[in-house]
Amino acid sequence: MSHSNAALTPRHRLKVARLVADDGWPVSEVAARFQVSWPTVKRWVDRYLAGESMQDRSSRPRSSPAKTPKTVTKTCVSLRLRLREGPVQLAARLNIAPSTVHRILRSARLNRLAYVDRETGEPVRRYEHDHPGSLVHVDVKKLGNIPDGGGWRYVGRHQGEKHRAATQSKSRNAYGGPRVGYAFVHTVIDDHSRVAYTEVHDDETAVTAVGFLHRAVDWFADRGVTIERVLSDNGGAYRSYLWRDNCEALSSTSKFTRPYRPQTNGKVERFHRTMADGWAYARCHTSEQERRDALAGWLHQYNHHRPHTACGNQPPFSRLINVPGQYS
Structure with a gap:
């Protein structure tokens, strides 16, 4: 051209x-x-x-005497993956200029440590299943309940402690002590489309997780998505026989991440961060019930209207075809 x-x-x-x-x-x-x-x-x-092509010739020189040797380039990349040092440190090891190291790392797409897996030192491997329902990620996010009147994030530590004490006086745990408690946000997110289904419960037991999974499967089925595989961490609820048996009853394969490797379930982990910023702590909720009531509206905004970079800056529902209410 x-x-x-x-x-x-x-x-x-x-x-x-x-x-x-x-x-x-x-x-x-x-x-x-x-x-x-x-x-x-x-x-x-x-x-x-002369019988030559009419296309433009390459402007690359026939020889580059000052070009960095391939052995130095390979050593630089190897040290970056193994030691995770910056251009200045690597330049001292290789006896070359830091700018040369930076150029090598940029060409190898290793100029940012975020591109390198912290555990293995290898480049981050990204994947995406080819159709909705092929794999869904499941996880639970634990949030502290908001006391009546508002939490400390918005009213301050002093006033927040007063609200907490007043709320604790109305609520008692199984042993009769004061309790504000926690909210357990159960989430299923589709690997291909990033469409998410979320519920808030008061525990993360196997019975609650299984009930949530059944409702999530029905919710996705109403939108034309059949869940084939379920990926979760190694929590007690997901390692239970009840979870395994219900996954088999739903014709879904239960899969687990490697221990101490939350990156494998990174899509739902990242969704929980987005949810915390956009819903859980986005504004001052005067009670836990008020925050829970706001979840449905935020989830609809996330699925139907919020641009998602993994979906080409389109909403997650744009990857589902012929779904009722898709563009509402």
Whole structure:
């Protein structure tokens, strides 16, 4: 493909060459007709007569004596993955300029440590299943309940402790002590579309998790998605026989992440962070019930209207086809 400032495209270069070489036109007339200089016309005529291509040649030099040797480049990348040091430290080890190290790391897409897995030192491997329902991620997010009147994040530590004490006086745990308690946010997110289904419960037991899974499967089924595999961490609820048996009853394969490797379940972990910023702590909720009531509206905004970078800056529901209420 010719460059943006070229006066002649490859097709017109061939036409110019044929007018001169085959039809006998003078070079000056052809140059005037196509509004180019006569050396340009002669260049394409010479290439035509030599049987060469009319495409642009590479501007890369035949030799680069100052080019960084491949052995140095490979060593630089290897040290970056193994030691995770910056350009200055690597430059001292390799006896080259830090700018050269930075250029090498940029070309290998390792210039940011976020691109390197912290545990293995290898480049981050990203994946996405090819259709909705092929794999869903399941997890639970534990949040502290908001006392009546508002939590400390918005009213301050002093006033927040007063609200907490007042709420505790109304609520008692199984042993008769004061309790504000926790909210357990159960989430299922589709790997391909990033469509999420979420419920808030007061515990994370196997019975609660299984009931939530059944409702999530029905919710996705109403939208034309059949869940084939379920990926979860190694929590007690997901390692229970009750979870295994219900996954089999739902014709879904239960899969687990490696121990101490939450990155494997990173899509739902990242969703929980988005949910915390956009819903849980987005504004001052005066009670836990008020916050829970706001979840449905935020979840609809997330699924139907909020642009998602993994979906090409389109909402997650844009990856589901012919779903009722998809564009509402």
